[in-house]
Amino acid sequence: MTDNRQLLKGNEAFAEAAIAAGCRYYFGYPITPQNELTEYMSRVLPSVGGSFVQAESELAAISMAYGAAAAGGRALISSSSPGIALMQEGISFLCSANIPMVLLNVSRGGPGVGGIQPGQADYFLATRVGGIVDYHTLVYAPASIQESINILMQAYETAEKYRNPLMLLVDGMLGQMMEPVVVPDGVETIPTTDLHALNPWAVTGHRGSRERRVIRSLRLKPDELERSIEERGEKYARAEIELTSYEAIDLDGAEIVFVAFGSTSRIVKESLTALKRMRIKGGLIRPITLWPFPYRAFDGIDKRTKAVVSVELSKGQLIQDVKLGVNGRFPVKLIHRTGGMLLTPEEIVAAAKNISEVN
Amino acid sequence: MLPLFEYTKGMREEHTSYCPGCTHGIAHRLIMEALCERGELGRAIGVVPIGCSIVAHNYMNVDMCESMHGRAPAIASGIKRVHPDNIVFTYQGDGDLASIGTGEIIHAAHRGENFTTFFINNAVYGMTGGQMAPTTLIGQKTTTTAGGRSEAANGKPLRMAEIIATIESAAFVERVSLDSPANVRKAKKATLRALETQKAGVGFSFVEFLSTCPTNWGLSPIASLEWLRTDMIPYYPLGNFKTKEIGR
C-alpha cells in the first residue's frame, strides 16, 4: 500500500485542500500568520484554471470574493483577526444575499492590531458576528491540520446547500505548524457554462433565454425584510439540527469537564493524561462547530461532576456558551491566557487540581 | 413602416422611481441601448451601487448584483474572473465612487480590470438627501454646507476622470454630459467606445456622466440642466482623457 501522506504546513495544506474541494477563485491581502496560504494560491490557482488577485484591502478582497461567488464561482477568503474584522461588511452582505463562500480565519491575539501570535480572541466575532446581525456564519473549529482538510473538503457543499458563508476558525498555531496529512484528490474545474445550470440564482448573463437575475441585499419594505430574516432563521434552525458537531471524551464519572476547541483542545487532552496519573478524572467536550454550538453535549455531563471549565486563549468568551450549555447545573470556571501566550499542560493541571480541591 | 422611437429591449417596461428631471434614467437608457446595439445584452452583468440607482436593477434588463457602499469595482473584478467573456460593468454615484469607494475604483483601474465603470456625477449625495459630495462645487449649497462649500473647510472638488486617466492601466476615460441632445449623443458614443475597449480586453474603461439632481439642488428640471451647463461643465471639462488603441 502506498503511503500518500505528505508533511505540510497548515496554511499550505488549507490552500491545497480548498483547491481539491473545488475552489478556483482566491482574493487576499497580506497578513501574518496566514501569508503562506495567499502565496500558495498565487502560485497554484492559475495552473488549475483559476484566478488569484492580490486585493488592495480586506474590504476589497471580500468584495471581490462576493462578486465571484455571486457569479457562481467557488471562492475562498483567508485572513487573520484584524482583516476578518474589516471583512464583516462583506460577510453581512453575503448572508443577506444568501451567497455561499468559504472563509478561513487564521486567528491571532487582539484587540486592535494586537500581536501576531496565536489567539482565540475572535470567538465572539466568529460566533456572534460583526456586521448588521440577525444572521449567522457557519463556524468550524478544527483541532488538527488533517481535520481542517476534512472539513474543507465538505465546506463548499455545505455552504452551497445552506447558501451561507462558512468559516473555519483556526488559530495561528495550526496555520504555522507542520503535520503529516493526506489531501484527497481534487474535483475538476467547473466550466463557466455549467455555472448557469448549477447555480440557478447566480449572475451569469441571461443570454436572452431566461428572466434576468438579481443578487439583492436591499429590502426597503419592512415586511419583506422581516420575511427574509425569518426564512433565513428557518435555515439556521435546520443547520442546528444537521451540522452541530463535537467530540466528547471521558465524561462518565469525570470530576472536572473541560471545554476547549482548536489547538487548545490538544493541550487539554495532554493534561487529561497527566491528571489521570494524579487520580483526578477529567473529561473533555470539544466543539467542532462553534456555530451552531453543541449545547446538547452538556446533557452528557455526569451528575457527579464538580465543575465545568472553559479553557480558552481569550478573556472569557467561550465560557458564555459553556454557561448556556451548563444552564446552571454545575459551577463554571475559566482557565485562559491571552495576547498570544499559550497554555501549558502543567498550567491546566495545576488549575484543575486547585478546582478539584476547592469544590 | 420603421418606428422612429421605441423602448429599447435593454430597459424593462417599468416606471422609474427617480425624481422628475433626474438624468439617471437617460444614463440607464444609453447604456442599455449600447449593449443592445452591440448584441451584448444577454452577456452583460451589472453591479449597482449604494445610492439612488441601487434600484437600477428594476429597470435594466440584464443580470445584476447589489454592492456594498463603494465596493462595486471590487465586486465587478470578482465577477469578471468567473465570466471573462461577459461584459461586466459598474454603475456608481459620486458619493459611492469618489468618496467611500475611492480605494476600489483606483485599484480596479490600477489592475487594468477589463470592465467598464459608468460614473454619475451629480455633485451631491442624492439618496441621503443632498449632503456634500467630493464633487460638490465651491459655493454650492448642500445640507451639510448650508453656506456653500468652502475651499478652506472642504478643499476643492475631485475630478475623477482626470485622476483615473493618470493611471497607466486605464485604457479609456471620457467625461460626457447629459444636459442636451447633442451631448447625450456624444455620451452614447463614449458608452459604445467604452464597451468596445472592454471587449478588446485592453484595460479599464470609465465614462463620467455629468448629471442633474433637481430635488437636492432645489432647482426645476430645466434650471438644473442650465446649472449643469453654466457651473459644472466649466469645472469638469468634457472630453476624452485617454484612449488606448484597440487592435482590430
Ligand SMILES: Cc1ncc(C[n+]2csc(CCOP(=O)(O)OP(=O)(O)O)c2C)c(N)n1
Ligand atoms: C455603509 C453605508 N454608509 C452610508 C450609507 C447611506 N447612503 C445611502 S446612499 C448614499 C450615497 C448616495 O450618494 P451618491 O453615491 O452620490 O449617489 P446618488 O444617490 O446621488 O445617485 C449613502 C451615503 C449606506 N447605505 N451604507
